[in-house]
Amino acid sequence: MENATKIYRNKDGKWDVYHDEYDIIIHCESLKEQEKAREKLKKLNEMRWILVSERVPERYKWVMAIVKSHRWISDYGEPTIPDEEKTEHPETTFIAPARYGEEGVWQWFDVNEEVINLADCADEEDLGSPREEVVAWMSLPEPYKEEK
Numbered sequence: 001m002e003n004a005t006k007i008y009r010n011k012d013g014k015w016d017v018y019h020d021e022y023d024i025i026i027h028c029e030s031l032k033e034q035e036k037a038r039e040k041l042k043k044l045n046e047m048r049w050i051l052v053s054e055r056v057p058e059r060y061k062w063v064m065a066i067v068k069s070h071r072w073i074s075d076y077g078e079p080t081i082p083d084e085e086k087t088e089h090p091e092t093t094f095i096a097p098a099r100y101g102e103e104g105v106w107q108w109f110d111v112n113e114e115v116i117n118l119a120d121c122a123d124e125e126d127l128g129s130p131r132e133e134v135v136a137w138m139s140l141p142e143p144y145k146e147e148k
Contacts, residue, residue, distance in 0.1 A: 065098035106134040
């Protein structure tokens, strides 16, 4: 029976040939083991980066976030300061603890400065001031528990 052709119904409702060369089989000795395996797979699926454009976490729940600090220039627009004396700050990204608050404003914790900052990035570019925005987030892992 190993060489038998397998068929399945795809997402469009049409029948197609099933190819199993990339399948992974998890063998469980009991229903309890099967439930544990399902729970672990579910948790692994939750541990992924989620784009803010896809969805945001529940309000005020701490998560890990990818914060994008947009390019900006110190003293930009100041006519009395020569351009060569202005400092350009390049775009950077970093990971920080964050939470989503009221009216679409993110708060992220700066571990170096030990302060909470706001990441409320406007759509238009403003080279005269630093701007941060949260682009993706991930749930925090569950605390460690000793297995019994």
